[in-house]
Amino acid sequence: MNEISVIISRLSESFLLNCRLFALTLVFSLPLGLLISFGTMSRFRPLRWLLRTIVWMVRGTPLMLQLMIIFYGPGLLNMSFTWPSGATGRFVAATVAFVINYACYFSEIFRGGIESVPKGQYEAGQVLGMTKVQIFFKVTLLQVVKRILPPVGNEVITLVKDTSLSRIIANKEIIMMAGEYSSKGLIWPLFGTGIYFLVFVGALTLLLDWLEKKMGYFRV
Amino acid sequence: MAILEVKNIEKNFGTLKVLQKIDFSLEKGESIAIIGSSGSGKTTLLRCLNFLERPDKGSIIVNNEVIFDADDPATQLESEVRKKRLHFGLVFQDFNLFPQYTVLKNVTLAAELLAKERPNYKQDKKAILQEIQARGEELLSQVGLSDKLECYPHQISGGQKQRVAIARALALEPDILCFDEPTSALDPELTGEVLKVIKNLAERNTTMIIVTHEMDFARDVADRVIFMDDGVIIEQGSPQEVFGAPKEERTKQFLARYKKD
Numbered sequence: 001m002n003e004i005s006v007i008i009s010r011l012s013e014s015f016l017l018n019c020r021l022f023a024l025t026l027v028f029s030l031p032l033g034l035l036i037s038f039g040t041m042s043r044f045r046p047l048r049w050l051l052r053t054i055v056w057m058v059r060g061t062p063l064m065l066q067l068m069i070i071f072y073g074p075g076l077l078n079m080s081f082t083w084p085s086g087a088t089g090r091f092v093a094a095t096v097a098f099v100i101n102y103a104c105y106f107s108e109i110f111r112g113g114i115e116s117v118p119k120g121q122y123e124a125g126q127v128l129g130m131t132k133v134q135i136f137f138k139v140t141l142l143q144v145v146k147r148i149l150p151p152v153g154n155e156v157i158t159l160v161k162d163t164s165l166s167r168i169i170a171n172k173e174i175i176m177m178a179g180e181y182s183s184k185g186l187i188w189p190l191f192g193t194g195i196y197f198l199v200f201v202g203a204l205t206l207l208l209d210w211l212e213k214k215m216g217y218f219r220v
Numbered sequence: 221m222a223i224l225e226v227k228n229i230e231k232n233f234g235t236l237k238v239l240q241k242i243d244f245s246l247e248k249g250e251s252i253a254i255i256g257s258s259g260s261g262k263t264t265l266l267r268c269l270n271f272l273e274r275p276d277k278g279s280i281i282v283n284n285e286v287i288f289d290a291d292d293p294a295t296q297l298e299s300e301v302r303k304k305r306l307h308f309g310l311v312f313q314d315f316n317l318f319p320q321y322t323v324l325k326n327v328t329l330a331a332e333l334l335a336k337e338r339p340n341y342k343q344d345k346k347a348i349l350q351e352i353q354a355r356g357e358e359l360l361s362q363v364g365l366s367d368k369l370e371c372y373p374h375q376i377s378g379g380q381k382q383r384v385a386i387a388r389a390l391a392l393e394p395d396i397l398c399f400d401e402p403t404s405a406l407d408p409e410l411t412g413e414v415l416k417v418i419k420n421l422a423e424r425n426t427t428m429i430i431v432t433h434e435m436d437f438a439r440d441v442a443d444r445v446i447f448m449d450d451g452v453i454i455e456q457g458s459p460q461e462v463f464g465a466p467k468e469e470r471t472k473q474f475l476a477r478y479k480k481d
Binding site for chain 1: 270271272302303305306308309310312314316317318319320321329330333334372373374388389392
């Protein structure tokens with residue numbers, strides 16, 4: 001009995017790493033994704049092609065591989081840069097990889113959302129004497145947010161589960177923790193991890209539904 | 221005194237000559253109807269006046285001020301375009317209302333944003349916003365939508381949307397109000413209410429340029445009619461002259477085709 005509660009508390013503790021990675025990835029990848037999306041729509045061709053190439057490479061290779069390249073790459077290439085030692089370094093490297101990866105996916109969603117706003121909306125703002133910045137914030141932004149909410153929600157839910165991939169560079173996240181038990185012959189903790197993800201995603205789903213309802217007062 | 225003079229405007233899209241030698245002027249309080257078949261350049265002309273397109277040649281003069289001259293880069297500064305646009309208002313064919321704002325907010329939004337640039341905005345914020353709000357309500361009652369102030373665009377009909385769009389354009393008190401086929405996107409039974417509003421404006425001597433396919437309406441409302449074909453003004457004159465006794469062969473053909481439809 002005592003052992004069960006110890007296991008549960010260790011699983012919960014390791015799930016905190018998944019949660020931290022999740023939160024940090026969102027906080028940084030959403031704004032970075034917006035910047036990248038502006039770049040991929042830029043009229044300056046070299047910038048546009050550079051960013052589109054990066055997005056292609058990031059979306060075209062497994063996140064697991066990216067984690068390894070970012071964590072081991074600097075050492076293997078004898079770069080002067082190295083990650084901090086120990087758990088911190090592994091976590092920071094994982095965060096960097098996740099932010100880059102998700103920013104690229106988000107940037108494509110943002111680009112689609114921004115490009116789907118009818119030209120007439122910009123023109124209506126222009127002939128009413130609005131500045132470009134005013135048009136973006138007062139006219140198009142909310143329409144874009146409404147349009148992209150479902151695909152962004154999808155990505156966010158995927159991110160919850162993807163955080164487990166960080167174990168490939170030895171981050172002690174929940175599945176890695178459970179794996180230590182299963183390798184000793186105790187299998188239920190591994191299945192138990194599913195409950196953590198289900199509860200987390202369930203809460204997120206409620207939040208996303210609420211947001212969608214919040215924006216149901218207008219149609220685009 | 222002409223409020224608007226358009227001199228020798230030319231516009232090309234690549235090798236396609238969309239507008240050539242466009243010359244006309246508009247008196248204060250006058251309304252002009254521009255007619256012609258699709259692709260004749262009517263819409264492009266309105267878009268040039270509203271700085272949505274840049275003419276390749278010619279000049280636009282409002283109240284004796286050269287607001288655009290293709291040969292004078294000083295008149296084309298991007299930073300001043302925004303101010304110059306405000307001489308004109310534009311009502312679009314497909315309304316382009318802002319879906320996330322109420323009818324009233326659609327009308328007041330631009331005025332509220334512009335008010336922020338007034339020097340006394342900080343002190344008198346409340347009074348200024350109240351005044352804009354009152355003006356918006358007044359305009360909406362003028363177009364018969366007092367009972368729709370808090371509706372969102374998806375909750376009202378196409379005819380009502382276009383009337384909101386007209387009130388929105390009037391809110392900034394443009395010198396010249398332009399209409400780009402204001403009833404073309406509407407079901408036939410909804411065009412009447414929009415045309416009535418425009419007619420009303422004409423009776424109040426609003427200076428207007430109306431691109432339209434509604435010939436009876438043009439004859440009824442306009443002080444002057446311009447017929448365009450292939451990017452050129454073929455004929456202009458009073459409605460009686462253009463509709464009653466067209467001089468040019470192409471005008472006759474166009475009007476005959478319309479009567480058949």
